[in-house]
Amino acid sequence: MDYFNRRQQHLFAEECAVEELAKTYGTPLYVYSRATIERHWHAFDQAAGEQPHLVCYAVKANSNLAVLNVMARLGSGFDIVSQGELARVLKAGGDAKKVVFSGVGKKASEIAFALEQGIYCFNVESEAELDRIQAVAESMDKTAPVSLRVNPDVDAGTHPYISTGLKENKFGINIDDAVRIYQKASTMPNLAIKGVDCHIGSQLTEIRPFLDALDRVLILVDNLAEQGIVLSHIDVGGGLGVCYDKEQPPHPKEYAKAIAEKLDGRNITLVYEPGRAIMANAGILVTEVEFLKTNEGRNFAIVDAAMNDLIRPSLYQAWQNIIPVSLREDTASAYYDVVGPVCETGDFLGKDRELAIKAGDLLAVRSSGAYGFTMSSNYNSRPRAAEVMVDGDKSVLVRARETIESLWQGENLLP
Ligand SMILES: Cc1ncc(COP(=O)(O)O)c(C=O)c1O
């Protein structure tokens, strides 16, 4: 079931006409569906069945306070990678005790803040980081809960920019070094070993690499247990892909169930860190066609959203569906490159898209709820888009469009 669907000629987000939302809030506009977020979150939560588990939504996918608040109300945990993300989670009503802190470059100040808040666990990505956490915890007279993020050297079969589980990637600790580092951690007085973590990449469309990685992690878990280091959780990371085009990723239920079954009755808590699978198809980016033009036989639809609003097409050549908000029959379709106003040849949202459109029409870029707004910027001094959450027939402006004045906030002229 899709909460973004067409009624006659018009696109709806739940019970709200997208055309009306654009009129009310302007474009470019991100529109999120609360019902979709909740449905996706429950799919993970329910599929784990009897296995003790915690769904820690990956905040980087979409960190709008209202999005985090929807998740917090469901009792979600959160996967964060910075002090800023933790502060957002707390502001949105999230529980620090359900937060895992990932990331390769945690600063001492960020570690101290997270310890102060009492997070669930640090996912430690290097031996040097382990030493830093010990030092910070000691200075605060606290005990830091830690997991090692191990790198199982599994090819996730995804885009090289978003693959993280190979030995040559910057992430995690080589799984072959893990036993030694766990032994070291067990002697460090201000650390409490909690679990193990593994995240092999993003937009994975098959279960196999996840299960291969988990096989290797389970060998490590059993090996550590024999040495008296008993873990209380396994964090399997995020990475489950979604359908942008013709991909057929496993359903979150199928994925979460396959993972839970692999544990084979072990009495251990399972942590999931899904980002994209919850948010991507819970959002669209609505944009208005400013002009249509043809250069050297190539048609361009110049729209008011650009690479600064949605960078995935430019950065990864990612394909996202682009559809008219209202269908029209009074013009013939043609193939267009859908491009923004930013001064870069690489500024496009889609290429060669068959569309029947006129200037002034609205387009929706689908699957934009994850890594859309969070990766947006002010390049070309463009204020960032507004964000709206729909809930049935109601809509709430959850982030106002930036003003021109806000663009130079914090900047100073020379005296
Ligand atoms: C450590 C970690 N956990 C979770 C995620 C979320 O990934 P995804 O959005 O692919 O589920 C990421 C991003 O790839 C990550 O780096």
Ligand SMILES: N[C@@H](CCCC[NH3+])C(=O)O
């Ligand atoms: N930002 C990427 C995914 C990276 C995931 C973060 N570790 C995307 O849009 O596909």
